[in-house]
Amino acid sequence: MTTTFDDEYFMKKALQEAEAAYEKGEVPVGAVVVIGDRIIARAHNLTETLTDVTAHAEMQAITSASGFIGGKYLKGCTLYVTLEPCQMCAGALYWSQISRVVFGAEDTDRGFRAMGASLHPKTILKKGVMAGEAAGLLQQFFRKKRPRH
Amino acid sequence: MTTTFDDEYFMKKALQEAEAAYEKGEVPVGAVVVIGDRIIARAHNLTETLTDVTAHAEMQAITSASGFIGGKYLKGCTLYVTLEPCQMCAGALYWSQISRVVFGAEDTDRGFRAMGASLHPKTILKKGVMAGEAAGLLQQFFRKKRPRH
Numbered sequence: 001m002t003t004t005f006d007d008e009y010f011m012k013k014a015l016q017e018a019e020a021a022y023e024k025g026e027v028p029v030g031a032v033v034v035i036g037d038r039i040i041a042r043a044h045n046l047t048e049t050l051t052d053v054t055a056h057a058e059m060q061a062i063t064s065a066s067g068f069i070g071g072k073y074l075k076g077c078t079l080y081v082t083l084e085p086c087q088m089c090a091g092a093l094y095w096s097q098i099s100r101v102v103f104g105a106e107d108t109d110r111g112f113r114a115m116g117a118s119l120h121p122k123t124i125l126k127k128g129v130m131a132g133e134a135a136g137l138l139q140q141f142f143r144k145k146r147p148r149h
Numbered sequence: 150m151t152t153t154f155d156d157e158y159f160m161k162k163a164l165q166e167a168e169a170a171y172e173k174g175e176v177p178v179g180a181v182v183v184i185g186d187r188i189i190a191r192a193h194n195l196t197e198t199l200t201d202v203t204a205h206a207e208m209q210a211i212t213s214a215s216g217f218i219g220g221k222y223l224k225g226c227t228l229y230v231t232l233e234p235c236q237m238c239a240g241a242l243y244w245s246q247i248s249r250v251v252f253g254a255e256d257t258d259r260g261f262r263a264m265g266a267s268l269h270p271k272t273i274l275k276k277g278v279m280a281g282e283a284a285g286l287l288q289q290f291f292r293k294k295r296p297r298h
Binding site for chain 1 (some may be wrong): 196197200201202203208211212215216219220221222235236237238239240241243244245264265266267
């Protein structure tokens with residue numbers, strides 16, 4: 001059996017990160033950064049654990065990928081993230097000049113597009129990869145967190 | 150002689166941080182976070198030193214202030230920053246629900262307002278405090294960095 005390194009493959013890795021966040025009681029969002037077929041950074045949301053609003057999965061993945069590369073620009077890289085980035089994360093991705101961003105579930109409320117923020121003009125955006133799985137995990141988290149009673 | 154703890158006083162402290170960035174060859178932007186008359190976080194841009202586009206002065210100041218408070222929300226706090234925040238930093242300030250943001254020089258190119266990003270609706274914005282000093286330091290930095298020859 002050969003492995004197909006496509007967008008679904010890498011989004012599954014991001015979903016594994018989201019599941020790790022879920023297990024810690026964090027809003028389950030995960031991200032990986034990829035060059036070619038190689039994952040160079042993995043991260044999940046840690047805002048509660050670190051008591052820090054800046055600890056979104058994407059922010060940590062950007063910092064980690066830059067550390068791996070030894071440069072602050074992520075040209076040639078793709079970020080896979082389970083939820084549409086917020087304006088903070090879109091802003092960080094803007095500065096990184098990352099080549100491609102692939103996200104799962106849309107965030108029509110706090111997503112960067114709804115908030116009016118922008119990715120870098122050179123960044124290619126793809127949305128909706130395994131969106132159902134990503135959204136399902138988020139719904140499960142918030143149902144558990146805010147029970148109806 | 151009594152000290153007046155006004156916006157100019159705290160912006161001068163942010164400018165001292167910007168000067169520290171300048172000395173390190175970093176784009177000179179500095180920030181402090183204040184509760185009442187007390188500075189609880191000081192930071193300056195370290196994107197080159199840390200090889201990390203997320204290392205803006207405001208991002209570090211938010212993380213540091215949250216660590217001091219022991220909570221991720223910065224209600225009751227004011228951030229003073231020498232340059233208008235970018236969309237990444239505005240996004241982080243949005244999540245922090247900070248009470249007040251005071252900036253010095255406007256950034257008509259990459260500032261959060263030009264980019265379409267938003268602060269939290271509860272955040273009060275004041276601009277132009279010691280703008281000349283902040284802009285002057287930036288101009289001096291870029292003149293030195295990009296000599297005309």
